[in-house]
Amino acid sequence: MTISYLQVRVVMVTMSNQRKCGPESSGVQKAHVCNRAPRGAMFRYARLCSVRGDQGKAIRSLLDRIADKWALLLIATLHDGPFRFTELEQRIPGISRRMLTLTLRNLERDGLVTRTTFAEVPPRVEYELTDLAQSLIPHAVALAEWAGEHVPVIEASRTAYDERF
Structure with a gap:
């Protein structure tokens, strides 16, 4: 749904x-x-x-997490496959190391991302989407498409509103 x-x-x-x-x-x-x-x-x-x-606290909490500034970008990036931390940092412009770390931790906590550590020298860590996160992709894409289609209408509405006040 x-x-x-x-x-x-x-x-x-x-x-x-x-x-x-x-x-x-x-x-x-x-x-x-x-x-x-x-x-x-x-x-x-x-x-x-x-x-x-x-009374909806769980749903609001989850929507806050998913609608976070970086979470959807990270989920969309990981949709292409597993990546190492530095690869994610390079693929998501403007994200700081701290925000990338926090977002990955939060998504891992929610069961949307898995973190795999490989016993190598130097240590290698990869992040990838879980099946739960994969099920979110079509909905996130639909939301992004809706936003893309309606940007002109929303911007016109904002301009009209700003002119009134």
Whole structure:
């Protein structure tokens, strides 16, 4: 399932339309979250915000990681195959060693990248995408294509907005 920005925004709006209900006893709030009346597309994606019962925190956290400035570039670069650290550094213009290290660690932590160390002198380390990350590629490409197609419209909208304010 592809989740577009609009769908993510719908989830965020749905979450903001939730209200707490339930009794309070002895100063301890025992509330649960109730959805308001369903409205079109908002209700259609409401389940995304309560996937784990955490009101969407897990999804927001993951989207923050994937939508990071460097993460998608790194994932797209690793799509061509496994690379060593210095090769990645050369292929991704503008990324610092520190940001490359942090992004690789975070992606490895999330199970999107594997790090393989070879027992050689000097030591050799390669990074490659996991199957999970490979499944992300078509969705990332679709998002990039959408952005490329709509850049003129978005820039015109920004200009119009800036002129008003």
